[in-house]
Amino acid sequence: xxxxxxxxxxxxxxxxxxxxxxxxxxxxxxxxxxxxxxxxxxxxxxxxxxxxxxxxxxxxxxxxxxxxxxxxxxxxxxxxxxxxxxxxxxxxxxxxxxxxxxxxxxxxxxxxxxxxxxxxxxxxxxxxxxxxxxxxxxxxxxxxxxxxxxxxxxxxxxxxxxxxxxxxxxxxxxxxxxxxxxxxxxxxxxxxxxxxxxxxxxxxxxxxxxxxxxxxxxxxxxxxxxxxxxxxxxxxxxxxxxxxxxxxxxxxxxxxxxxxxxxxxxxxxxxxxxxxxxxxxxxxxxxxxxxxxxxxxxxxxxxxxxxxxxxxxxxxxxxxxxxxxx
Amino acid sequence: xxxxxxxxxxxxxxxxxxxxxxxxxxxxxxxxxxxxxxxxxxxxxxxxxxxxxxxxxxxxxxxxxxxxxxxxxxxxxxxxxxxxxxxxxxxxxxxxxxxxxxxxxxxxxxxxxxxxxxxxxxxxxxxxxxxxxxxxxxxxxxxxxxxxxxxxxxxxxxxxxxxxxxxxxxxxxxxxxxxxxxxxxxxxxxxxxxxxxxxxxxxxxxxxxxxxxxxxxxxxxxxxxxxxxxxxxxxxxxxxxxxxxxxxxxxxxxxxxxxxxxxxxxxxxxxxxxxxx
Numbered sequence: 228x229x230x231x232x233x234x235x236x237x238x239x240x241x242x243x244x245x246x247x248x249x250x251x252x253x254x255x256x257x258x259x260x261x262x263x264x265x266x267x268x269x270x271x272x273x274x275x276x277x278x279x280x281x282x283x284x285x286x287x288x289x290x291x292x293x294x295x296x297x298x299x300x301x302x303x304x305x306x307x308x309x310x311x312x313x314x315x316x317x318x319x320x321x322x323x324x325x326x327x328x329x330x331x332x333x334x335x336x337x338x339x340x341x342x343x344x345x346x347x348x349x350x351x352x353x354x355x356x357x358x359x360x361x362x363x364x365x366x367x368x369x370x371x372x373x374x375x376x377x378x379x380x381x382x383x384x385x386x387x388x389x390x391x392x393x394x395x396x397x398x399x400x401x402x403x404x405x406x407x408x409x410x411x412x413x414x415x416x417x418x419x420x421x422x423x424x425x426x427x428x429x430x431x432x433x434x435x436x437x438x439x440x441x442x443x444x445x446x447x448x449x450x451x452x453x454x455x456x457x458x459x460x461x462x463x464x465x466x467x468x469x470x471x472x473x474x475x476x477x478x479x480x481x482x483x484x485x486x487x488x489x490x491x492x493x494x495x496x497x498x499x500x501x502x503x504x505x506x507x508x509x510x511x512x513x514x515x516x517x518x519x520x521x522x523x524x525x526x527x528x529x530x531x532x533x534x535x536x537x538x539x540x541x542x543x544x545x546x547x548x549x550x551x552x553x
Numbered sequence: 554x555x556x557x558x559x560x561x562x563x564x565x566x567x568x569x570x571x572x573x574x575x576x577x578x579x580x581x582x583x584x585x586x587x588x589x590x591x592x593x594x595x596x597x598x599x600x601x602x603x604x605x606x607x608x609x610x611x612x613x614x615x616x617x618x619x620x621x622x623x624x625x626x627x628x629x630x631x632x633x634x635x636x637x638x639x640x641x642x643x644x645x646x647x648x649x650x651x652x653x654x655x656x657x658x659x660x661x662x663x664x665x666x667x668x669x670x671x672x673x674x675x676x677x678x679x680x681x682x683x684x685x686x687x688x689x690x691x692x693x694x695x696x697x698x699x700x701x702x703x704x705x706x707x708x709x710x711x712x713x714x715x716x717x718x719x720x721x722x723x724x725x726x727x728x729x730x731x732x733x734x735x736x737x738x739x740x741x742x743x744x745x746x747x748x749x750x751x752x753x754x755x756x757x758x759x760x761x762x763x764x765x766x767x768x769x770x771x772x773x774x775x776x777x778x779x780x781x782x783x784x785x786x787x788x789x790x791x792x793x794x795x796x797x798x799x800x801x802x803x804x805x806x807x808x809x810x811x812x813x814x815x816x817x818x819x820x821x822x823x824x825x826x827x828x829x830x
Contacts (some may be wrong), residue, residue, distance in 0.1 A: 278665045303667040304573075312658035316586050318593040330582045331666045333570035342567045349565045359593065375662065380569040385665075411565050 229292035231256045231383050231414045232277060237286035239272050239438075246272040247283060248438030254431075259415040261429030263422065263531075269438040270418035271311070274387045277416065278308045291382055304333075307376030308385045313368035314375070315360050321347060321371050322356040325378050332379030339378070346374040350404050366397025370404055377408070384408065386417040390424060402427055422528050434531060442534050449530045455480055455495040457529065458506050461519035462490045471517070474509050478502050490518075493529070579668040580676035587650065587680035601646075601688060605639050606695050612758060613699045622760055624794045629704065632696035633713065633785040634757035636689060637777060640721045641752060643688035645745040647681040647725050651732025652741035664827070671824050678725045685721035689714065705790025709801075713787035716808060720780050723812035726819040733826045756781045760796050776811040783808040 232254040239247040246269045254260045262270050275281045277290055279299035288295040290302045315324045322343050329339035347356040350370040360368060369389065376384060386405070390398040405428055409415055419425055425432045426446045434442040434449070442449055458475070462468040465487065472483045472492050479494040486493070496502040503522045510517060525533070574582070591597055612631055622630040654660045663673050693714070703710045728745060735741035754768060755761070755777035761769055772778055783804040786792040792799055 275661075278661075280661055280664055300667055303665060304570075306665065308662060308665040310658040310661050314658040314662040316590065316659070318590040319586060323589075327582050327586060328662070328666070329570075331574050331579060331663070331668050333573040333667065335572070338568065338570075345565060345567050372662075377565065378567070379666075380567045408565065 228256055229289065230254055231291055232260075232416060233287075233289040234273070234277075235287045237273065237276060237283045237288060239269075239276065239281070239283045241272075245438050247276070247286075249286070250435070250439055252433060252440060254414070254416065256414050257412075258431055259409050259417065259429045261425035261432045262416065262418045262435055263420070263425045263432055264418075264435035265420060265531075268435045270435055271387055272438075273435070274308075274385050274416065274418055277302075277383075278306060278385050279303055280308075304379075305382045306385055307379055307381030307383070309369075309373045309376040309387070309389055311388045311391055313365070313372040315368055315371050317361040318359060320357050320359055321352050321363070321367075321374075324360060324371060325374055328375045329378040334378070342378045342380075346377050349377070349407065350374040351400070364397070366393055366400060369393060369397065369401055373401065373404060377413075382414060384413050384415045386415060388418055388420065390419070390421065398424075422526060422531075434534065436535055442530070447524075450524045450526075452530065452533075455497060455525065456499045457523055457525055458494045458496050458503055459519075459521050459523055460492050460494075460506070460510075460517055462492065463516050463518050465490060467515055467517070468492060470513070471510070471515060474513055474515070475506055478505050478509070495525075496522075574666075574668050576669050576672040576675070579672035580679055583663065583673055583676035584680035584683070587677060588683060590650075591684055597646075601643060602691050605642070605688065605692050609635055609692065609695055609699065616758075620759060623796055625704070625789060626700070628696075628700045629702060629789060630760075630785065630795065631758065632693075632701040633788050634755075634781040636692050636696065636717060637720070637780045637784055638752040638757045639688060639692040640685055640717055641724060641748050641777070643685050644681060644721055644724045644728050645742070645748070646684065647677065647728040648732040648735065648741040648745045649738045650681075651677065651729050652735045653738040655733070656737060660827075670828050674729060674820075674823055674827055677729060678722065681725040681728070682718065682722040685725070686718050689717055689721070703788045703790075704794060705788060709787040709790065712805075713784045716780070716783060716787070716805065719812050720776075720808065723815040726816050726823060730819045730823045730826070733823055751775060751777055756785075762796070776808070776815065779804070779808040779811050 230253045232252060234250055234252045237247045237250040250269065250273060262273060264270050272281070276283050276288060277295065279295055279302050282296065291305045293301045293305070295302045319327070325343035325346055326339045329342045330336070334342060347353045350373060352367060352370060352374070355363065355367065360371065363371065373389065389405070390401050393401065402424070405415065417428060430445060432444065432446055432449055433440055442452065444452065460471055462471055468485060468487065468490055472485055475492070475494050476483055478496060480497045481495040483492050483494045494506070499522055507520065612635065613628055617627045617631065620627050664670060731744050732741045735744050754772045755775060756772065757777055761772045761778065764772055782792070782795065782797055785795040786797065786801040786804050789795050792801055792804065797804070
């Protein structure tokens with residue numbers, strides 16, 4: 228079986244901006260690949276190339292074995308796209324939206340209807356299917372948008388930042404919907420700036436920066452690549468934060484990293500639990516009271532920082548991963 | 554990884570499509586959407602109708618008294634021209650609609666589907682032509698209410714109506730083009746308003762020979778004048794009553810040539826732009 232996506236040396240320039248700079252990515256069938264990177268890294272340009280919405284300046288691109296540059300129409304038969312926006316018609320019902328897209332995918336009227344019903348069921352909108360989309364919440368619209376990309380039974384689902392702008396609960400609901408699809412055997416290419424999202428959904432994470440792949444692996448491989456475990460402390464007050472950083476600097480393998488908005492300090496350490504115990508002892512001696520103390524694997528945020536030397540500059544930071552209990 | 558409860562759900566099993574949507578299916582599917590959008594947004598219907606009625610009343614009763622067009626009552630001169638410009642004003646919605654579809658990612662969805670992209674735009678044009686026809690009916694009805702009467706045959710009047718639809722179709726391509734090129738719905742709306750001066754510098758509301766000499770050639774050689782002359786000649790029964798010295802068929806022919814020309818120029822630009830994305 229050919230790779231579901233095979234991109235070699237993809238290059239695309241918009242005026243002065245080099246959106247793709249020789250991007251290589253080969254995705255085998257049967258996996259969810261997350262393309263992770265900051266705004267402007269080239270994620271969306273890549274997905275739009277795979278979706279045949281734009282033509283790269285150079286490079287080759289095959290989707291499910293089809294040459295996307297020579298025969299884009301054949302590629303459109305095997306993909307489903309859900310973009311950054313809920314691209315659904317507000318003045319139609321959920322069912323009407325799905326039926327319209329199913330018709331355009333080439334289904335006859337009857338199959339379009341039954342597919343629409345099956346998809347509504349899948350995305351938990353069965354009881355709202357006859358309501359105008361205008362009355363839907365943001366999360367429901369996104370789920371419907373996801374559904375619209377499914378009515379053609381695509382082999383490859385392209386999700387471009389599917390949960391951007393959603394509240395946490397809607398996000399989890401959409402994740403569940405995506406997981407159910409993956410269980411059913413659809414291949415997924417997903418872009419995201421939320422590290423947790425890649426961690427939650429993808430078996431493979433490709434980190435993209437400045438139009439090229441800078442790291443590639445399973446979420447845990449990438450975390451290992453960034454190396455050290457982290458002792459993470461939530462200070463009770465902002466004044467304590469600096470004291471803690473100075474106090475724990477000697478046990479760290481690198482400079483402690485402070486995050487003032489969350490009053491937390493992260494100390495990368497070698498030799499996990501021994502250093503954790505030492506941290507507790509030091510804090511106790513100095514009589515500093517803290518809210519929370521944990522030893523954890525690095526987050527993908529920290530992976531990105533370790534790889535590029537720059538923090539991820541997303542619009543909205545991913546929620547902190549739950550610290551492992553001590 | 555945190556354990557997450559996935560609700561028990563049967564995996565989605567749907568058949569892959571066997572065929573492909575033809576050009577007609579594609580165009581009709583997207584046309585239906587644009588029409589539903591209009592029908593299910595009552596504000597849109599009410600506002601557009603009231604706007605048309607308001608301007609017609611202003612021209613008929615405020616300016617009308619001061620304008621003397623010679624042979625016929627001003628209302629009989631005005632309404633054909635007003636109907637023609639009304640086609641433009643209702644067609645403008647297409648530009649904003651198209652720009653909005655780009656903004657909201659709707660066009661990306663459509664363009665990612667295995668259908669003819671020309672058919673997608675064709676469907677848009679079809680729907681907007683239907684909406685223009687609806688606007689035409691309302692304007693004509695109000696025209697009759699404020700005293701407009703046809704002086705020619707019913708057949709000629711129907712031909713005039715049909716001509717307006719053809720003209721509306723031609724102009725939807727101009728507006729679709731504007732919508733594709735504008736970049737945002739607001740910009741599209743702004744650019745569409747550039748047709749405003751053209752509606753005035755034409756024979757739509759007043760005879761061209763009352764304008765200053767330098768302006769007359771501009772007013773004479775543009776589609777709104779061609780259409781107004783044709784429609785007026787048909788509803789008045791003769792070009793003479795409209796203060797024109799050509800024949801009805803020559804005016805109809807000129808306006809049809811304009812329509813063909815507009816489609817020939819703007820449809821390929823729109824399609825090329827749409828394909829490129």
